[in-house]
């Protein structure tokens with residue numbers, strides 16, 4: 080695939096014909112619960128697809144409110160690919176209306192990460208200056224009260240860039256934008272956790288997974304990134320590497336979006352080699368290969384499962400692994416979407432809905448007796464940092480800490 084014309088956005092997903100109009104997806108959609116302005120997944124997925132195919136309606140602006148969280152997909156009894164339909168309908172809406180400058184910026188997380196980290200820490204200070212944020216709200220529509228994640232000058236690719244692994248088990252790490260530019264400590268922790276398991280990590284050439292592009296209607300650019308990443312990562316899987324990721328949104332993109340959107344044998348082949356980091360550790364454990372030399376502790380933690388973890392349908396690998404640490408107690412918050420939803424929660428006109436969901440989550444966090452909150456998604460962490468006073472940690476940092484304590488490091 081090279082150039083993605085509008086014609087290619089006339090996608091062929093016939094699952095909409097199976098819709099029973101049961102409304103289960105709408106009952107489970109976080110945005111439907113936060114906003115009466117949103118038509119809901121049934122209407123803006125299968126029904127809108129039918130109407131656009133029949134040329135009765137070619138566009139519906141309410142599609143902008145869909146966050147692509149995927150909650151509707153996992154609730155549908157007929158396995159209608161609802162968020163695949165809404166992704167394309169967003170792209171068609173974008174073609175009709177044109178891309179706002181703000182959405183172009185938010186959709187290009189990798190470019191923003193490169194620029195913002197090159198000028199960190201100045202970027203981080205600037206993003207906290209109220210008059211500048213007010214100006215950004217006025218000129219760009221990015222809400223002045225939304226906290227931004229910080230950017231790191233010493234980003235992950237400056238620190239670690241091995242291209243090949245020399246160990247028996249081989250892992251190629253798709254780092255993703257957040258762990259590269261905002262949280263290199265997560266990426267470093269993952270590499271060290273693998274080292275404690277005698278696995279050397281390689282870093283393939285990679286571009287942003289495309290999720291922020293899909294969410295902002297930039298389907299053509301997202302498909303280009305998906306094709307690039309598929310080609311680069313297949314070079315590794317065909318040499319025996321497993322592909323592992325620490326960001327649940329990146330992981331879901333490779334497992335679900337790439338196969339649905341690209342519809343190629345290559346995307347399907349690659350998807351069979353993709354693992355969430357804790358899913359991978361759990362597989363090592365099941366095969367008696369996991370280093371379980373964890374230091375005992377006395378911690379009470381609360382776990383927030385990102386929507387994009389739930390969407391993978393792999394159970395709860397993070398809690399499965401953390402519960403192997405002696406004395407580590409972790410409770411699932413069993414909460415709905417955090418409301419940050421990637422770039423959604425930055426947008427002026429969506430901030431109110433984002434904070435409604437965020438404040439509901441904050442109440443749930445407050446009800447649980449815990450020392451800190453655990454989550455894998457950097458954007459969920461951003462929301463939790465804004466709406467709660469509790470520390471938020473990535474599971475890789477906790478696992479590394481336990482290994483290091485056990486080895487007196």
Ligand code: SF4
Pocket residue numbers: 097098099100101102103104105120121124125154155156157158159161
């Ligand atoms: S849950 Fe599935 S079958 Fe039910 S209305 Fe939604 S798309 Fe249709």
Ligand code: SF4
Pocket residue numbers: 107108109110111119120144145146147148149150151152161162165
């Ligand atoms: S992807 Fe999420 S926000 Fe969009 S319709 Fe489905 S449940 Fe609602």
Ligand code: SF4
Pocket residue numbers: 146147148328384385386387388415416417418419420421456458459
């Ligand atoms: S920010 Fe987290 S909870 Fe919200 S949609 Fe994205 S993955 Fe789901």
